[in-house]
Amino acid sequence: MKTMTPEEVAILSHPNIIDVREVEEVEEAKIPGSINIPLGLLEFRIQDLDKTKEYIIVCRSGGRSARATKLLEMQGFKVINMVGGMLEWKGDIA
Template sequence: MKEMTAKEVEELLNEGKKLAIIDVREVDEVVEGKIPGAVNIPLGLVEFRMHELDKSKEYTMVCRSGGRSGKAAKFLESHGFKIINMTGGMLAWEGNVEK
C-alpha cells in the first residue's frame, strides 16, 4: 500500500494538484472539518459504495489517525483500486478544513 504524509498531501493540494480524497471517518467526525473537496464515505459503507469509485483514478484515503483509512485502502486495493493512505490522518493535518 502506498502511503503519503499529511504534509505531502497538503503540499500537493497547495500546488494545485487535484486529488481524489475519501474521508472514511463517521459523519459526526467529519462535521468538525474535513480536507476541502474530500468525499465522506464512512468505513462501514466503503464496501457498499465502492461502485461509485473509478478504478482508473487514484484515491487518497483519510481518517482520524490513519488506521481506518489503512483498512479501507487494503480493502479497495484488493478490489483493484489504486489507493494511497494518508498517514497520521486528520490529527496530523495542518492545512485548511471545510465544515
Template structure:
C-alpha cells in the same frame, strides 16, 4: 500499501493538483471539519459504495489517525483500486479545514 504524509498531501493541494480524497470517518466526525474537497464515505459503507469509485483514478484515503483509512486502502486495493493511505490522519493535518 502506498502511503503519503499529511504534509505531502497539503503540498499537492497547494500546488493545485486535482486529487480524489475520501474521508472514511463517521458523518458526525466529518461535520466537525474535513480536508477541502474530500468526499465522506464512512469506513463501514466503503464496501457498499465502492461502485461509485472509478478504477482508473487514484484515491487518497483519510481518517482521524490513519488506522481506518489504512483498512479502507487495503480493502480497495484487494478489489483493484489505486489507493494511497494518508499516514497520521487528521491528527497530523495542519492544512485548511472546511
C-alpha cells in the same frame, strides 16, 4: 500499501480524497474537496468509485484509512493511505 504524509497530500493539486470517518467526525472538520464514505459503508459504495483514478484515503489517525486502503487495493483500486490522519493535518479545513 502506499502511504503519504499529510504534508505531502497538502501540496498536491486536486487530489481525490476519500474520508472514511463517521459523518459526525467529518462535520467537525474535513479536507476541502474530500468526499465522505464512512468505513462501514465503503464496500457498499465501491461502485461509485472510478478505478482509473488514484484515491488518497483519510481518517482520524490512520488506522481506519489503512483498513480502507487494503480493502480497495484488493478490489483493484489505486489508493494511498494518509498516515497520521486528520490529527496530523495542518492544511486547510472546511
